[in-house]
Amino acid sequence: MTAPAAKTAATLDVPPGLAGVRVAATTIGDVRGDEGFYHFGPYSAVELARSRGFEDVRYLMFNGRLPNGSESPAAPAQLPAQLQQLLPAIGRAGRKAHPLAALRTALSLLAQLDDAAPLWDSDPAQRMAAAQRVCAVTPVILAALHRFRTGVGNGAGTDVGSDVGNDVGSDVANERGATIEPGPGATARYWLAQVSTASDPTDPRLVGAIDAYLASTADHGFNASTFTARTVASSGADLYSAVCAAIGTFSGPLHGGAPDRALDSLDEIGDPARTADWVREKVAAGDRIMGFGHPVYRTEDPRAAMLRDIAQELAAAGFDPELAERAVAVERQVLATLRELKPDRPLGTNVEFYAGVVMEQCGIPRELFTPTFAVSRVVGWSAHILEQASDRKIIRPSAAYVGAAPPQPVPALTQPPLK
Structure with missing residues (x-):
């Protein structure tokens, strides 16, 4: 019998968790932790959240500048009929399935239905269209899945197949009978109208609170989910796959699930x-x-x-x-x-x-706290994916091997005795 081999001595070139290691260049934003400050582009993220809101932050991340008074983010959210038909089953699957697991499933299916092209084979306009689509459909899918799962409205109230024009929810009627109009605060109004238990989810104070929250959390440096999204994007995979990988990371309690x-x-x-x-x-x-x-x-x-x-x-x-x-x-x-x-x-x-x-x-059910975070952060993920797609080099770090020292002789297979 071969004696156990001594482990190979190895040292790490970087701190655990890559803490503080710069692995890419970005124009999207940064976190200055020692100062207690973070920014999107050249602007304070907190100031943007309180003064401009989520729609303008999304525009900034995708276009590199804030919109003027006549511009608004274009985000059609037409869902294919096949996805509409399967959303009830996805929403009700499993006894304890997390809403983010259902979102991953729905987006994976949507990628197939949309014939999502790899980033490697896409031009910038195609990539941008995919990013806009994913950001627009995420709150629509999550709201519908929540109602299918909980039975609230029996999944009714959101025409998930409608074309919502220039923003999320513009032609989508909520279960209280109101219509969500596009413009500043559109995503927050839509989300509250669909999922909030508040007596008046259209109250501008609630809308303003959620709009500021969504804007402030759209991005936050090279966190675990963003780095995951960029790693997948660096392989040339399609944008939907990179977002789904980020969602998987986001579901952990040490990151988005807190x-x-x-x-x-x-x-x-x-x-x-x-x-x-x-x-x-x-x-x-x-x-x-x-x-x-x-x-x-x-x-x-x-x-x-x-x-x-x-x-x-x-x-x-x-x-x-x-x-x-x-x-x-x-x-x-x-x-x-x-x-x-x-x-x-x-x-x-x-x-x-x-x-x-x-x-x-604001009356958002507790099980939708992290999905609300995802409605926001999908914008940052998508912006980072677009940025990474312009770099044609795959992210491929190394690991320090600390197992038994090679090479060891491969033991012969011992045949069991014949009976």
Whole structure:
């Protein structure tokens, strides 16, 4: 019998997780974590979110400039009849299937129905058309899947096969009988009209809150899902495949799947007076405190600061003021306790904590918190995919082998005795 071989010594040339390693050049935006600042193009992302909104951010990412008063993002969302027919089955499949799993399935089918061409074989206009299409259909598909799965309206209320013209939802009637018009805030109005449980989902304060949230989260540097999308795009694959790969990454609780878990923590804590003890118990057990800490920011996440302001504005207008007040009190105690327990590790509030609070105030069901995030982030993924497609070199890093030292003799196959 061959003795176990010694492992090959190997060192990594980069830090774990590629933290801080620059792997590409981009004009889309950047995150300056030490400063607590991030931007889209040359503009502060938070300022864009509060003053211009999601539609203009999408236009900026796809065109490299903000639209003028007469321009708006063109995003037809015609869904093929074959997809319409299969959406109910996709939406109801599985007992605990996550909405993002259903979205992946629907987009994969749409890619086949659209005869999606590889990025390698497409010209810039074809790539842009694919990106616009995916961004436009994502909220339409997710809203329909939610209703099919929950039985709300029995999937009725969204003509998923209609041509929505220049923006998401322009000719789509919601289940309350209203019609969503194109223009600023169109995606937020459409999404709230389709999924919100608020008594009046058309309230401009709710629309403004979700519009700012969508705009602020459209992109955020080379996070796991964006890097995944660019890696797939670098192979020359079609845009739909790259987006589906990003969605798969996004479903993980360490990335996109945290807003609902952060709000679950608020529910678990209950009385803010319990916060310090709750944090100590979690830290002692080695559990992660969802909604706090970020791999890039060493100060407060600017998205969290913006969403805290929005949560308090909604509270002042009467939208679940108890939740917002409790969130602020719990946040204060969590940060104080983390500073006490981990004095050498800066752990600030991140976007997920107040994202969950704002979405709850707006009546978005908790299971749709991460899908709402996806409605926004698909824009950033698509912009990065388009940018990557202009580089004809595949992303192909190396790994440090640390297994048994080769070459070893291949053992002969031992035949079982004949009976």
